[in-house]
Amino acid sequence: MxxxxxxxxxxxxxxxxxxxxxxxxxxxxxxxxxxxxxxxxxxxxxxxxxxxxxxxxxxxxxxxxxxxxxxGAPSASTRRIDAVAWRGAARESEAVLLSSAPARTEAQLWSWALAAGERYDAEPDPAGWHEMVVITEGRLRIERDEGPITLAPGDYAIYSSAQTYAYFNVHDGLTRFTRVVVS
CATH class of the missing domain: 1.10.260.40 (lambda repressor-like DNA-binding domains)
Structure with a gap:
């Protein structure tokens, strides 16, 4: 548990x-x-x-x-945030903001889990923002304006998040991935 x-x-x-x-x-x-x-x-x-x-x-x-x-909690360190930012319809689907580090503005480290068939639709970020996604379990399809990609464990993608994009679990079980947002 x-x-x-x-x-x-x-x-x-x-x-x-x-x-x-x-x-x-x-x-x-x-x-x-x-x-x-x-x-x-x-x-x-x-x-x-x-x-x-x-x-x-x-x-x-x-x-x-x-x-x-x-x-963040007023007393929290940006090194360890560990807070749920999104929950899907399935109990296992969630996005957890793990940490943050400075970048031009900031960088955020996330741990994501999507149940089979679960989808997360994102709004475009401001120009100059990027995402780095690494798959640790399952298979993830990232649907982007610049074209979809499907990733398996060990695969990664780096792309501009200043576009419409979505995460979709195309695996028959849980898909887990790490996401870094850089602004």
Whole structure:
């Protein structure tokens, strides 16, 4: 039995309010800068909303902070975050933000698992962002604007994530992979 991990949104409300106030922004100004609704910010700060990973990236950028600054526990080190950022319909499907390291802006290390037939559809990241994916178990199809690729254990792919892309488990069992996002 696995130890339950905290949800990546567990600290967003507190961090969002603190970072927004430190930046001297009201909710309306932040909403406009991030391209999200004011209602979303109100609900996030109240701990009552869900938002896409791309939406969190846009909020972090508008605040002038990193994704990890926005989602991390206030006392957490960026070396070990270990928080669930996405869950699929199947219990085994999840994306876990493991860690982060500085890059031009930041680099994020993720551990992903997708159950048979499970799919994750991503929104494009900003220009200049890239992903590095390494398959450790199963088979993963990455559907991208620049063309799909299918990877087996030991295979890897590096590509621009500034495009529409999706992960699809084409294996009849669990597929696991490591993902590094570089911004």
């Amino acid at each position: 696995r130890t339950p991990r905290p949800d990546v949104l567990a600290h967003v409300g507190e961090n969002l309010r603190r970072l927004r106030q430190a930046a001297g922004l009201n909710q309306t100004t932040l909403a406009e800068a991030a391209g999200v609704s004011r209602r979303t910010i109100i609900n996030l700060e109240a701990g009552e909303a869900n938002i896409s990973l791309s939406g969190l990236d846009r909020l972090a950028e508008a605040l002038g902070v990193t994704f990890v600054d926005l989602v």
